Amino acid sequence: MKNTGKRRLGILAVLFAAAAVLFCFHGREAEAAKAPKQLASVTAVYTGDTILVGRSIDLKKLTVMGLYTDGTYEKVKDYALSTYVVTQAGRNPIVLTSGGVSTTFYVNGKKVQYLTASYTKGTVTVGEQFNRDDLLVHVFYSDGTNEKVTDYILSGTLVSNVGRNEFTVFYEDKSVKFFITGTAERKPRSIFATYSGGPVIVGNAPKRDDFYVTVFYNDNTTEQTKAFELTPNVIGKEGENTVVVSFGGVSQEVKIMGLAKTVSSITAEYKGLPVVIGKTIAAEDIKVTATFNDGSKDTVTNFTLSSSVVYKIGDNLITVFCGSAVAYINVRGVEAEIIDYSNSVEKLIRKGNRYTMVQIALNGKIDSKQLLVEEVEDELVQKAVRRIVRTDKYMAFEVTLDDPDMDKYLPMTMKVSVPVGYDRENFSVFYTPNKKTIMAEMNGEFLKDGMYEFKMFQPGTYIIADCTEQIYVETLELEKTEITLRVGRSASLDPVIYPYTATDKRVSYSSSRPYIVSVSKEGTLEALQPGTAVITVEAQDGSGKRCRMIVNVKE
Secondary structure, eight states: OHHHHHHHHHHHHHHHHHHHHHHHHHHHHHHHHHSOOOEEEEEEEEOOOOEETTOBOOGGGEEEEEEETTSOEEEOOOOEESOSBOOSSEEEEEEEEETTEEEEEEEEEEOEEEEEEEEOSOOEETTOBOOGGGEEEEEEETTSOEEEOOOOEESOOBOOSSEEEEEEEEETTEEEEEEEEEEOOOOEEEEEEEEOOOOEETTSOOOGGGEEEEEEETTSOEEEOSOOEEESSSOOSSEEEEEEEEETTEEEEEEEEEEOOOEEEEEEEEOSOOEETTOBOOGGGEEEEEEETTSOEEEEOOOEESOSBOOSSEEEEEEEEETTEEEEEEEEEEOOOOOOTTSEEEEEEEETTEEEEEEEEOTTSSOGGGEEEEEEOHHHHHHHHTTTOSSSOEEEEEEEEOOTTGGGGOSEEEEEEOOTTOOGGGEEEEEESSSSSOOEEOOEEEOTTSEEEEEEOSOEEEEEEEOOSOOOOOEEEOSOSEEEEETTOEEEOOOEEESTTOSOOOEEEEESOTTTEEEOTTOEEEEOSSEEEEEEEEESSSSOOEEEEEEEEEO
16 A cells, blocks of 8 residues: 555656646747847848948938747847948948848948039120129049039139239149139210101100111220110101110211101900890990001900991991991890890799899790700809809809700790899909800899899800909919010000909009119019019909019010
8 A cells, every 4th residue: 555655756746847837848949939030141232322421321321120939030120330431432341230230331431533614605894793604623533434513613703803813712632723714894975876767656665676776995996885774765756756776875876767657557356245226235245356567466345336336136237436446336236125034934042041043035026945944063164163253142043945946036035033142233244155254144134023134145154153252363374474575575464353243353563673674653564684583463452363464575
């Protein structure tokens, strides 16, 4: 019995020993599983250009990748370099270290070997500074490359001596000298001016090429010049005009004959709607463009018509006269009618808690099924609305006429009710054929029942609006953004303002260099001397809208 107990105790001891070994083995395995991964090797590749000695390496061009003990391959961000600055020309070995692992990569370096500097213009007057833009500096490097540089240092820019003036260019640790010839200041003593051109149209400037101006200097030298000034610079009257030619403080008078500006030909365009028989054609609906004897063109209003009244249904051929020139327009005449809304198409248009009643009188001319009136969603007309009103007090509807020969039914009479909350004094109806461009504001009148009645000359989209708020300028544009003028020439600016219903259409003009190009309050440009100026046109209604034009002036 005692031996049997001893055997049992021995077996238990062996089992406990085995369990301890297994526990120790699994503990080490778990500890190994928790150990962080380590960097086994690292590679570095530099893709930047050759760097000037003494300059830093561009770390954005350095890519560092590491291979870890768990077999992963990842980008390394935490590393150190043996140097961050290129120290020698040619190949620079740089040691990169990360996590106790190192590698070497190479960066090419270069040194400045020598400089060249040359002044590309001629002489400079004593007491003036030469222009750095006229100095050409090239750097030649140890790797055989060269480049033009502008970040150099100059010993000075003032020309102080007559004859040879020495200057030095410094770049990195190199320098080079260059020379500029200084000349004494010359002053004009007198000028001799002649004009070889013919008569000039009143309002135009004489051609500068028709002037021959000789300058006599105090050093007994002479030269011909085109850099003179004319006063006045345009011909102001018919007959003999005295023009003063000036240069450097001396002047001479010349005589130029002025001719009257006359109309050579005209073109005319009627932009209005059809007119009821017996009614007068509105002059503002006619655009007349005149070509003058000096070749210029302009819109004119001093024209007359062979008949200002439409006298028949259909086409009316009207003759337009301006001076001795003529042109023709065609105005469509329509029959007046008695308005009867007992036979009409009606539609209630809603927007939020506001509504308007639309009624179009048919007068037996058309089946009501051929005429459709539908609401138009706000977002579809927002571009057109922005041109006429800056308020949410507007609503739109579409009128569709299902007939290819619809002209025989037009015009038709329409009336709309003024929505609650709209100001009757500022109530308007606008027509747009494409939901983007406002074609016309509909002229009409208020009826006794409070409805607003007007003529509908075309199907399309109609917008009723309360225009109480000021309508600001949205865009201000010039036909061209850059022009070239010769010295002495002039030009007129004609900015286009959108929307056309803007409350205040006043603009101001300014020149960045008025001594090169001047601009009047009316927008007339005058080219005074060679150079470039920027002309700014700005709306005066507080909208801050502006546009610009570059004007290049040449001899």
